[in-house]
Amino acid sequence: MSLKAFIQRENKLQAAYSSMGFKAGTIYPEDTDLLLERHKTELADRLASALWPENLCCDGELRGAKLQAKAKLLRGAKADLEKMGVTHEWW
Numbered sequence: 001m002s003l004k005a006f007i008q009r010e011n012k013l014q015a016a017y018s019s020m021g022f023k024a025g026t027i028y029p030e031d032t033d034l035l036l037e038r039h040k041t042e043l044a045d046r047l048a049s050a051l052w053p054e055n056l057c058c059d060g061e062l063r064g065a066k067l068q069a070k071a072k073l074l075r076g077a078k079a080d081l082e083k084m085g086v087t088h089e090w091w
Helices: 002-019 037-051 064-083
Strands: none
Touching (some): 002 037
16 A cells, blocks of 8 residues: 555654654554544645655656656555545645
């Protein structure tokens, strides 16, 4: 499930921010059955941002197989959220 992998990635980022002294954001449950509606909305916002072309390819720095793998993960997470009935205005 790509959504679970996306959640793991987001949780790792939040842990890294917290370890640097920044205020941590939401830590999401990895069991997608435990996601609250607000979690789903936040994840949809994060996915929409991550799928933006400049963010997806890291301003042109990410290419080839790594870019394709990232895009596949993000699109899969988006599809998983859509199966849960979540939509976003930018999708």
